[in-house]
Amino acid sequence: MTTTTTEVLPWNRPLLGDEEIAEATETIRSGWLTHGPKAAAFEQAVREDLGVQxxxxxxxxxxxxxxxxxAAGIGPGDEVITPSMTFCAAPNAMRQAGARPVFVDIEPVTLNIDPAAARAAITPRTRAIVVMHYGGHPCDLRAFRELADEHHLLxxxxxAHALRASxxxxxxxxxxxxxxxxxxxNKVMTTGEGGMLAGRADLIAKARLLGRHGIDSSAWKRHGKGNTADYDVTVPGLKYVMSDLNAALGLAQHRKLPAFTARRAEIAAAYTDALVGLPGLTLPAVLPTTEHGWFLYPILVDPHAAPIDRTRLAERLLAEHRIATSVHFRPVHTLQAYHDAADHPLPVTEQAASRQLSLPCYPAMTGHDIDRVTTALHTLWA
Ligand SMILES: Cc1ncc(COP(=O)(O)O)c(C=O)c1O
Incomplete structure (x- = not known):
């Protein structure tokens, strides 16, 4: 659907169609709504796509x-190395588990966690590194695997941004x-709300137990067996499973993910072609041998070299051109709950965060929508 110039072009909009409606309808008609056969099929689709255990x-x-x-047994007294240039979810989970997030700086080109900074932050209390693939550009996976193996870290x-990137x-x-x-x-594919844990079978088995109250068999497996009290709780767990209704959307969206990613890459290429050379504007780089997932198209605006700063740019894009943007992220160490959490200098994070703006970049956009964005930027740079 093409937006007119008077309508706001949203920063993001999901793209769902008849396939999602058919999957969801089938689930509703089946009478089984919670974690069951659709969740299992969705898990299988992602497992086979990624080649994980x-x-x-x-x-x-x-x-x-x-x-x-x-599941990995990380808790009080443990340190977890992670970037501050991320969403609060990972540091919040660390705190909820009783562990301490240790924020390290990022690389200036990809805005991903810097392996050298992570290495320098390792202490005897470090148990894990949580990396993040900023905007869909993978971090240095080889370097982090080697670092984790060398120091026996998880x-x-x-x-969250990189379901299809390499x-x-x-x-x-x-x-x-x-x-x-x-x-x-707003992610590269959606189930409305939802997530997936992937990886080592031994850890996933523990997570599955913990995410199902600590009950040693699933409701779906118990279903129809007559004796619903035939279970035990072996650890005090939580309730974190995905419902089949959400998984139904996931199955349809996952089939579309290659096409979605290709369209995101087209939009990113069109932006880069149209915007390269504007003074003070840094466009997202793609390192060689990288397939970018393009969840974000993040630009950096240097207030000393551009005619406008990031905040004013966002305001004027919305007010004068009806184009919404977003910021990724307010660094976590600048949030109130983490005000005392930065014990390493984070100069690259702080500069990038003050200059960063995410342009609309999603498969529901039309060619006209892309032109609106590039024309608006040229107008504001004139
Ligand atoms: C990097 C990152 N991690 C985690 C999350 C949390 O995802 P969810 O809303 O599915 O819990 C987000 C959400 O935007 C994110 O950007």
Whole structure:
């Protein structure tokens, strides 16, 4: 659907169609709504796509992060290295597990966690590294796998932005001991709300137990067996499973993911072609041998070289051109709950965060929508 110039072009909008409606209708008609056959089929689709040992479909990426840490036994007294240039979900999960997030700086080109900074932050209390693939550009997967192995650390990939991306021939999400994905409404594919845990079978088995109250068999497996009290609770768990209704959307969306990603890449290429050379504007780089997932098209606006700063640019794009944008992210160490949490300098994070703006970049956009954005930027730079 093409937007007119008087309508706001949203920063993001999901793309759902008849396939999602058919899957959801089938689920409603089946009478089985909670975690069951659709969740199992969705788990299988992602497991086979990534080539990982196991997957567990859950209610959100945040739930997956919490389960990942609990399943690995990370808790009080443990330190977890992670970027501050991320969403609060991973640090919040660390705190909820009783562990301490240790924020390290990012690389200036990809805005991904810097392996050298992570190495420098390792202490005897470090138990894990949670990397994040910023905007869909994978971080240095080889370097982080080596670092984790060298220091016997758990490696978790927060791949909320990168369900379909790769670097050096390695698929994001296939390297961590555990990986978490998000299917929140604005992500590269959506289940409305939802997440997936992927990775080592031994850890996923623990997460599955913890995410199902600690009950040692699933409701679907008990269903129809007559004796619903025939279960035990072996650990005090939580309730984090994905419903079949959400999984039904996931199945249809996952089949479309290659086409969605191709369209995102087209939009990104069109932006780069049209915007390259504007003074003070840094466009997202793609390192060689990288397949970018293009969840975000993040630009950086240098207030000393551009005619406008980031905040004013966002305001004028909306007020004068009816184009919505977003910021990724307010660094976590600048949030109130984390005001005392930065014990390493984070100069690259702070500068990038003050300059960053995410342009609309999603498959529901038309060519006209793309032209609106590029024309508006040229007008504001004139
Ligand atoms: C990097 C990152 N991790 C985790 C999350 C949390 O995802 P969810 O809303 O599915 O819990 C997000 C959400 O935007 C995110 O950007």
């Amino acid at each position: 196991d997957t567990f479909a859950v209610s959100s990426c945040t739930a997956a992060l919490h389960l990942a840490l609990l 490696l978790v990939e927060d791949a 670097r050096d021939g390695i698929r994001a999400g296939s390297v961590g001991d555990l990986t978490v994905f998000s299917f929140y409404a």
